[in-house]
Amino acid sequence: MTSADRPIRVRRVHPWLLGVAWTSPWLVGLVVFLAVPVLLSLIYGFTEYSLIEPPIPVGAANYREMLGDGLFWRVLANTLLYTVLAVGIGTVLSLGIAVALEQRVPGSDLVRAVVFLPTVVPVVAASLAWAWMFSAESGLINTLLAHVGIRGPDWLGDGRWAMLSVVIVGLWGIGSQVVIYAAALRDVPRQLYDAAAIDGATPIGRFFRITLPQISPTVLFNVVMSIIWSIQVFAAPLIMTKGGPDNATLVYSLYVYRNAFEYGRMGYASALAWVQFLVALILTGMALWLGRRLVHYRGAS
Amino acid sequence: MSSLSASSRSRRAWWQRLALPAVLILISLVFIAPIAWMGATSIKPESQALEGGLRPLPRIERDGGGLGVTQPDYWRGVAASAGATYRDVLTSPFADFVAYLRNSLIVAALSVVGMVVSCSVVAYGLSRIRWQGRGVLFLITLATMMIPATVLMAPQFILFKHLGWIGTYRPLWVPAWLGGAFGIFLMRQFFLGIPRELDEAARLDGCSHPRIFVSIILPLARPALAVVALFQFTASWNDFVLPLIVLNHEHEYTLGVGLYMFVSKHGSTPWNQVMAASVLAILPVLVLFLLTQRAFVEGIATRGLKD
Structure with a gap:
């Protein structure tokens, strides 16, 4: 040829x-x-399946059981609490750090690297490092608090503080959000700020009137991604608190894991996973719907 | 923002000019503290680790008195203390960290090669061949990033059980050979940036698609290949849920699961040993990150860009 x-x-x-x-x-x-x-x-969500015996069809029994399962409602509430805290604080914090980094003072590249670093740390090592930080007797946090005369709580052993502790471990990993925000901030047209400077806008006014609307698509993206990440939080509560004390940090994925691999209830776990998927879908949908309205508002003005 | 002109910068009071660096230093300290404290704890004897306090270095006592940091014997003592902790970890009856390290490396290497090969091939199909359905497939690919991984935990286990893969490494690396949403997304965006004239000229010269892929696209896409490899390495190295559910035997454990089991098996936690083991687990990714920090950060930044 x-x-x-x-x-x-x-x-x-x-x-x-x-x-x-x-x-x-x-x-x-x-x-x-x-x-x-x-x-x-x-x-399998419509069966009773122990992995050892073949699955037995049970109709919608798993879903009916869920409605009356107090622990199911508890883990759902815990996971939503975690999500609200992690996404809310995480968004404000990562935006704030990104704005500070983009002021371009000497050394900000180093700070950016330090903030990003935790995102590559294996989750087991991260959880253990924080469990040690939170240790009531000899942890670094309570030692520092003692130096300023505050008696720190038993972070992981006290039901009122345990969830916040787990959230803090999640917040430690906001580095990728920070980097994404910083990239978006760099893309905001300079002329907009110059015009605002002529109008005599304050820095805070500039942020809310120019910066935030300009980067709103990025905010939406980060919020959606961190909702999805938060709904599946698993390793930190498993390693730091095993879901305790008194189920205060028993999150949804941990409950699925226990049903599937500790209680031998693969059928119930499958049904739980489907509901988790639907919850993720609904929350993402809500964020997108809300976001679309806000982004549209900017385009219209 | 760099919106502040030089004149407005000079008009700011001294405390305003100092506030920003101070905030940045504080942020850095908070983010680095857990890792720094991990390192500090790992070189202390257990009794001193549990004392608390803010000393970053262990206390070395000789003849009833504490040695100062200026004395050479002090540093010999620190080295001996650190050596003892790390030796205890590596020879622990509760864990075989040398084996875990090797297992993690094997799994990471297999999944990195698979991910880079499969994602570049698939991205070529999504960016260089005009066919009906490629837009839909790309949308589906993006949508899969929205599925929480733990939702798939139980069903994937059932699948792997049917395949007879439980207790093997296959669940940890075979899927990587079929591509991943983030890698395909990143690679496709990169391929779209390579001028089409290059391969159209090659097509007119009679080059086949595989030839164009290997001799034109791949050499130009080296930065994207490196970013995908980096992300897959850290993803594989840091994976915890999947190894936790599919590995049954201690000698098979990867580092994350091994570390978790090491802590679970101890009655009371020997924090200096746990922190030393954690240092061993993060050291490879830490070194990799320090060497390739820029590529990492830029790779993540493209994730937020939607076209």
């Missing part, structure tokens, strides 16, 4: 077949490791 024939031969392959062929690993991956598990759990 001469080289002149080859392009013609290549063009004969239907582009659709070609596209499917090139993306086939991902198509297989989507089906096998995503669609199949999701469908399996939908089916």
